[in-house]
Amino acid sequence: MTTYYTKSHEWIRVDGDQATVGITAHASEELGELVFVEAKDEGTEVAAGDAAAVVESVKAASDIYAPVAGTLAGFNDALSDDPTLVGKDPEGEGWIFRMTVANPDDLNGLLTAEQYKSL
Amino acid sequence: MDRAFPMSDSLQRTPLYDLNLELGAKMVPFAGFEMPIQFPAGLMTEHLHTREKAGLFDVSHMGQIRIAAKSGDVKDAAAALETLVPADFVGLAAGRQRYGLLTNEKGGILDDLMVANMGKDLLVVVNAGCKVQDADRIEKALSDRCVVTRQFDRALMALQGPAAEAALAPLCPAVKDMRFMDVIETELAGVPVTVSRSGYTGEDGFEIGCAGADAEKVARAILAQPDVLPIGLGARDSLRLEAGLCLYGNDIDVTTTPVEASLGWAIQKARREGGVREGGYPGADVVLKQTRDGVARKRVGLVADGRAPVRAGAKLFADAEGQKEIGVVTSGAFGPSVKAPVAMGYVTPEYAAVDTPVFAELRGKYVPLHVRAMPFVAPGFKR
Missing domain, CATH: 2.40.30.110 (Aminomethyltransferase beta-barrel domains)
Known part of the structure; x- marks a missing residue:
């Protein structure tokens, strides 16, 4: 399993063509405590950079973008009951959605952990 | 310079700017000022802390204006301001404060404001984004009868929450005897201040005005009290929204009238239809008609x-x-x-x-x- 990052502060953990997506600890800290998280329906096809989910703090809503093209494959239902899970464990239990990656080669265009850290 | 990369050269800073940075504020542009949106505690904690204990807000970006009648009688200043605002200021006792709306010829709301009878003159607090145009409008309309003084270099802070009185009383014992919408001139930590028992959160609390040069001393004295945290504009917004209070520019503006905005309560009986000083403000015909016929x-x-x-x-x-x-x-x-x-x-x-x-x-x-x-x-x- 490999984890890639985006400039818009998503992470994507990939195993074959199956991937899990969330927001980075840095993004979570910037947003503050979340009060609502929602992803587009399972089966929705997305292009890289399409809004695939939304996270909301008290103050504002922020889109979460699909890091690469693919098909949405499920939402982290635990966030419906407790959206603060994202803040507690952004790169673990606080994952937001799963997706099937259309073209695994696209992942090469994303950032490595080290590249993301040096942003 | 305090910062390597100033947010913008054109943004103004309040007298509490340095203290806000020292307290770890995240600063954002708001109404032409560089203001704290939140402190390290974060918006959610700041909001709940204010409801449960007490929070200190820097609201020095708001405008303080004094209106003194040339006659020397505060009632004349009150009567003069009534030509611009549909509220009963003539009937406002010394040491009391009241909410009002500055209207235009169409009954639209130019600003909402707090007016206090200080005994010798009126103290008006207006929104940051409107303060220059408000002062211009008041000065233009009232200058034959009144002296209008802009005190835009003064600081204003709000201490809000159920623990506000306990936090303020050791510094300023007189606050214990105040009730909601009372206003006094007194000393706090040795500094001359105006204190009103009012605010913008729905909680008990106070707003404290003082000279800009004294602001940090006052703020530090209040923050040193138990149960007081600094609170940013983010929590101020969620607190006022829960309290059902309007934000000028969002919920009310020149396109909305007091009747449409469900703010008819801010027009006291004396200024309504059949009242002793009915109408007599810009847009009164519109407001009276809407009150009668609906909106x-x-x-x-x-x-x-x-x-x-x-x-x-x-x-x-x-x-x-x-x-x-x-x-x-x-x-x-x-x-x-x-x-x-x-x-x-x-x-x-x-x-x-x-x-x-x-x-x-x-x-x-x-x-x-x-x-x-x-x-x-x-x-x-x-x-």
Whole structure:
């Protein structure tokens, strides 16, 4: 399993063509405590950079973008009951959605952990 | 320079700017000022802390204006201001404060403001974004009878929450004897201050005005008291929204009248139809007619049935299919104390009754809300 990052502060953990997506600890800290998280329906096809989910703090809503093209494959239902899970464990239990990656080669265009850290 | 990269050369700073940075504030541009949006505790904690204990807000960006009658009689200043604001200031006793609306010829709201009778003159507090135009308008209309003094270099801070009195009393014992909307001139930590028992959160609390040069001393003395945290503009917004209080520029502006904005309570009996000083302010014909005949839209409170926050700008519908548009949301956020998404907005009168179901457009869906009475939280005022 490999984890890639985006400039818009998503992470994507990939195993074959199956991937899990969330927001980075840095993004979570910037947003503050979340009060609502929602992803587009399972089966929705997305292009890289399409809004695939939304996270909301008290103050504002922020889109979460699909890091690469693919098909949405499920939402982290635990966030419906407790959206603060994202803040507690952004790169673990606080994952937001799963997706099937259309073209695994696209992942090469994303950032490595080290590249993301040096942003 | 304090910062390697100033936010913008054109933004103004309050007298508490350095202290805000020292306290770890995240600064944002607001109404031409560089203001703290939140402190390290974060918006959610700051909001709840203010409801449970006490929070100190830097609101020095707001404008303080003094109006003194050339006759020397404060009643003459009050009567003069009544020509611009549909409120009863002549009947406002010395040491008391009242909310009012500055209207234009069409009855539109130019600003909302707090007016205090200081005994010798009036102290008016206006919104940051409107303060220059407000002062210009007041000066132009009143200069034959009054001296209008802009005190825009003065600081203003608000201490809000159930622990506010306990925190302030050791520094300024006189506050214990104040009730809601009282105003006094006194000393706090050795500094001359104006103190009103009022605010913008729905909680008990005080607003403290002082010379800019003294602001940091006052703020540090208050922050040293137990249970006091610095609070940013982010929590100020969610607190005022839960309290059902309007934000000028969002919920009220020149296109809304006092009647449409459900602010008829701010027009006291003496200024209403049949009152001893009926009308006599800009747009009075419009406001009196609307009071008599009704309006095409009313400001209402809204609480979402679900968890998704509905934000300003969301269209409101009568039905879940988005067929019949009935209004728009003007402020919306998750209410940390209500523990649900709360909002206010304008709807046509037939949908304005409490408990009416309505629907808001949200990311292509229509989410259910209900019209609810405001405030959304029980007020904590000391009457």
